[in-house]
Amino acid sequence: MPPLAIPSIIGILPGGDRMGVHTMARVTLQTIADKVGVSRMTVSNAFSRPDQLSATLRATILAAADELGYAGPDPAARALARGSTGAVGIVLTDSAVTAFTDEVASRFFGAIAGELAPTGLALTLVPAVELEGRVPARDVAMDAALVYHCDPDSPALSWLQKRGLPTVLVDQFPVDGIASVNVADRDGARAAAQHLVDLGHRHVGIVTFTVHEPHGITQSTPLGTEGYGARERMIGWLDALNAAGVSTTAFRTRDSVDGGDAALVALLRADPLITAVLCFSDVMAANVLFAAQDRGIAVPEQLSVVGFDDTPFASRVRPALTTVRQDVPEKGRLAAAAVIALLERGSTDEVLPAERTVLPTELVIRDSTAGPRTTPAELIIAPGMGTGGR
Amino acid sequence: MPPLAIPSIIGILPGGDRMGVHTMARVTLQTIADKVGVSRMTVSNAFSRPDQLSATLRATILAAADELGYAGPDPAARALARGSTGAVGIVLTDSAVTAFTDEVASRFFGAIAGELAPTGLALTLVPAVELEGRVPARDVAMDAALVYHCDPDSPALSWLQKRGLPTVLVDQFPVDGIASVNVADRDGARAAAQHLVDLGHRHVGIVTFTVHEPHGITQSTPLGTEGYGARERMIGWLDALNAAGVSTTAFRTRDSVDGGDAALVALLRADPLITAVLCFSDVMAANVLFAAQDRGIAVPEQLSVVGFDDTPFASRVRPALTTVRQDVPEKGRLAAAAVIALLERGSTDEVLPAERTVLPTELVIRDSTAGPRTTPAELIIAPGMGTGGR
DNA sequence: GACGCCTACTGTAGCGGTACAGTGATGAAG
DNA sequence: CTTCATCACTGTACCGCTACAGTAGGCGTC
Numbered sequence: 001m002p003p004l005a006i007p008s009i010i011g012i013l014p015g016g017d018r019m020g021v022h023t024m025a026r027v028t029l030q031t032i033a034d035k036v037g038v039s040r041m042t043v044s045n046a047f048s049r050p051d052q053l054s055a056t057l058r059a060t061i062l063a064a065a066d067e068l069g070y071a072g073p074d075p076a077a078r079a080l081a082r083g084s085t086g087a088v089g090i091v092l093t094d095s096a097v098t099a100f101t102d103e104v105a106s107r108f109f110g111a112i113a114g115e116l117a118p119t120g121l122a123l124t125l126v127p128a129v130e131l132e133g134r135v136p137a138r139d140v141a142m143d144a145a146l147v148y149h150c151d152p153d154s155p156a157l158s159w160l161q162k163r164g165l166p167t168v169l170v171d172q173f174p175v176d177g178i179a180s181v182n183v184a185d186r187d188g189a190r191a192a193a194q195h196l197v198d199l200g201h202r203h204v205g206i207v208t209f210t211v212h213e214p215h216g217i218t219q220s221t222p223l224g225t226e227g228y229g230a231r232e233r234m235i236g237w238l239d240a241l242n243a244a245g246v247s248t249t250a251f252r253t254r255d256s257v258d259g260g261d262a263a264l265v266a267l268l269r270a271d272p273l274i275t276a277v278l279c280f281s282d283v284m285a286a287n288v289l290f291a292a293q294d295r296g297i298a299v300p301e302q303l304s305v306v307g308f309d310d311t312p313f314a315s316r317v318r319p320a321l322t323t324v325r326q327d328v329p330e331k332g333r334l335a336a337a338a339v340i341a342l343l344e345r346g347s348t349d350e351v352l353p354a355e356r357t358v359l360p361t362e363l364v365i366r367d368s369t370a371g372p373r374t375t376p377a378e379l380i381i382a383p384g385m386g387t388g389g390r
Numbered sequence: 391m392p393p394l395a396i397p398s399i400i401g402i403l404p405g406g407d408r409m410g411v412h413t414m415a416r417v418t419l420q421t422i423a424d425k426v427g428v429s430r431m432t433v434s435n436a437f438s439r440p441d442q443l444s445a446t447l448r449a450t451i452l453a454a455a456d457e458l459g460y461a462g463p464d465p466a467a468r469a470l471a472r473g474s475t476g477a478v479g480i481v482l483t484d485s486a487v488t489a490f491t492d493e494v495a496s497r498f499f500g501a502i503a504g505e506l507a508p509t510g511l512a513l514t515l516v517p518a519v520e521l522e523g524r525v526p527a528r529d530v531a532m533d534a535a536l537v538y539h540c541d542p543d544s545p546a547l548s549w550l551q552k553r554g555l556p557t558v559l560v561d562q563f564p565v566d567g568i569a570s571v572n573v574a575d576r577d578g579a580r581a582a583a584q585h586l587v588d589l590g591h592r593h594v595g596i597v598t599f600t601v602h603e604p605h606g607i608t609q610s611t612p613l614g615t616e617g618y619g620a621r622e623r624m625i626g627w628l629d630a631l632n633a634a635g636v637s638t639t640a641f642r643t644r645d646s647v648d649g650g651d652a653a654l655v656a657l658l659r660a661d662p663l664i665t666a667v668l669c670f671s672d673v674m675a676a677n678v679l680f681a682a683q684d685r686g687i688a689v690p691e692q693l694s695v696v697g698f699d700d701t702p703f704a705s706r707v708r709p710a711l712t713t714v715r716q717d718v719p720e721k722g723r724l725a726a727a728a729v730i731a732l733l734e735r736g737s738t739d740e741v742l743p744a745e746r747t748v749l750p751t752e753l754v755i756r757d758s759t760a761g762p763r764t765t766p767a768e769l770i771i772a773p774g775m776g777t778g779g780r
Numbered sequence: 781g782a783c784g785c786c787t788a789c790t791g792t793a794g795c796g797g798t799a800c801a802g803t804g805a806t807g808a809a810g
Numbered sequence: 811c812t813t814c815a816t817c818a819c820t821g822t823a824c825c826g827c828t829a830c831a832g833t834a835g836g837c838g839t840c
Binding site: 041074076077078 | 825
């Protein structure tokens with residue numbers, strides 16, 4: 001897609017009255033102190049500890065400050081002197097892009113933001129990647145870190161450790177001594193797979209997510225180098241499927257948004273008898289669903305599709321998705337609460353064991369799954385069929 | 391507005407000799423300098439300006455630092471000394487929740503994050519609201535601010551001004567002397583409304599968004615206290631509709647996610663002859679669409695529905711939404727670029743005029759609009775019909 | 781009227797860095 | 811053999827604020 005947007009500079013305005021920033025010396029506590037005729041400390045107290053001076057003097061000081069255009073104590077200086085910055089870092093895989101792109105991640109962070117808001121803590125997005133010698137996890141000021149879904153052996157994590165920052169891991173392999181919040185991915189996946197088994201499916205496809213190679217169809221190596229969630233879910237699925245002797249074919253992709261059709265075709269080519277597909281996420285499931293419909297495969301009559309997460313649109317899609325619910329906002333709230341707890345604990349010098357929280361998952365059966373029917377989907381997939389473009 | 395600052399709930403984090411006798415003293419540049427037998431300044435250079443010392447000495451110093459468990463120069467101290475924090479603030483209405491909840495906002499921030507990543511700048515989410523005397527816009531350390539979609543007269547904005555922070559306004563009323571990035575909301579809305587006019591619609595409903603009162607149906611007061619985007623779009627719609635003498639009924643809501651049914655019912659009750667609805671966003675449009683379908687109103691046969699934004703799901707919905715496209719990622723990129731430019735400009739002491747950028751919008755005609763048919767939708771809305779719960 | 785105990789303010793000593801102007805040694809140019 | 815630039819490192823002076831330990835005065839107490 002070529003960027004169709006040509007920026008049009010509508011108007012160029014005079015730079016505004018900058019009040020001669022260069023000439024005027026910066027206003028600090030001392031400036032105000034001199035003007036009012038009190039000590040700098042008293043001015044500091046006027047802003048930060050109102051109970052330490054008389055109301056009248058405080059009013060005088062604030063008035064003087066206002067007159068001088070003082071914007072309040074400098075955050076950086078305050079951070080250094082106080083030893084805390086008032087910000088919690090969220091450490092993310094890749095850049096911060098995923099935090100906003102992925103719907104599940106979005107809801108998670110939204111919940112964190114909501115939980116953190118009343119504490120007045122700011123939220124800083126910290127990419128886990130290093131870049132030209134810049135290591136955000138080492139260089140960004142924060143009081144605590146929330147690590148979401150990155151490599152457990154990422155250098156970012158060890159930097160945080162080195163800095164001695166209170167840390168909470170979310171959707172990651174738990175590490176000794178670090179608090180963590182997880183969901184019962186494995187149990188949920190197992191329940192989803194068992195559901196298909198109970199419906200009578202004997203040939204099941206799996207569409208899962210991994211950033212690393214290998215991608216595509218894998219029949220022999222069930223576990224690859226996927227992240228925690230993908231791994232746990234895979235284990236759960238295979239638990240149930242293998243126990244029931246179901247034939248399983250997995251398709252790994254890096255592309256969770258598109259590629260539903262590619263996954264579907266690859267799976268049905270690899271095993272034409274597949275009658276059901278388990279997906280890593282609802283997004284993937286929806287795309288498989290759309291691909292199937294575009295190809296004239298009836299869901300769930302000819303193909304059952306199962307998602308994961310139970311995002312809001314899982315129930316809007318037609319047929320509504322059978323999926324595994326996880327309470328994403330609750331996960332966010334708990335993670336935020338854990339961070340806050342760590343911060344408070346730090347001030348009281350308590351040393352408590354790191355907590356590990358695991359949230360339950362729940363199978364939600366809707367309309368995208370049914371027992372296998374006689375018409376195998378494979379008959380539908382043939383050269384010359386639509387390519388599923390939409 | 392008295393700048394009260396209540397001491398943080400976090401309490402005082404251990405730092406320096408406040409850590410207690412039993413604890414190991416904190417490792418600083420001096421610690422390393424003493425160990426290696428060089429000056430503190432040389433150690434600083436080893437980390438921050440490698441070209442200032444010999445490679446061998448640098449290696450020695452880094453080794454010693456590593457051995458002592460030094461995590462690199464303290465970001466807070468560095469920020470104070472250098473005068474820059476390496477973080478860009480994003481100032482948001484409400485808490486940071488909306489940043490993640492709203493799909494358009496998400497994509498916008500995602501693009502910003504992507505654009506900012508290569509610069510190594512961190513992204514800090516700054517709520518615009520004040521809270522128990524905490525004023526994030528005043529108290530959070532940042533080098534520049536990106537203000538998204540908040541009240542133009544929010545105190546947050548004036549704090550930023552007072553601090554003299556480089557600022558970029560996005561989707562807001564432009565302010566003299568401050569850079570801004572906007573999209574041609576008005577033009578896009580006008581095009582959308584004109585499209586309906588051209589199709590022959592004579593009774594059009596509008597579903598728009600505002601956080602403030604009044605909500606519900608308004609026929610007389612076309613412009614309320616909505617934000618910039620909502621206002622511009624309303625103006626654009628009315629431009630075309632009024633010019634064509636079309637009967638217009640508006641429904642204002644705070645709830646863009648649900649409430650599609652409420653909006654639809656209210657509009658059709660207010661004017662049963664309505665054959666088309668213009669919506670503030672695709673989310674709203676989709677919900678109106680769903681509500682209509684649930685009530686057995688055929689779209690577009692009996693009711694045309696138009697969205698705004700052209701979010702990805704606008705084309706996934708059936709019928710695919712006619713909508714107004716804005717290039718949200720491009721908006722994000724431009725906003726980020728503007729911030730970066732301001733930051734660079736600041737270092738070179740140039741004083742350039744504040745730029746105003748306006749991105750184009752484009753009407754995208756899909757399947758949710760058609761000419762009005764004979765069967766008025768009103769016949770369908772009757773007591774006893776389903777309530778549209780989904 | 782010495783004593784203690786508030787309240788209201790001040791002085792000092794950092795917090796952990798960085799900028800910048802030295803300083804002495806080295807080697808090349810004149 | 812100077813002269814002078816360069817390299818590699820050092821010393822000092824901050825950055826702007828806060829913690830904490832004073833200090834001075836007012837006032838009730840016995």
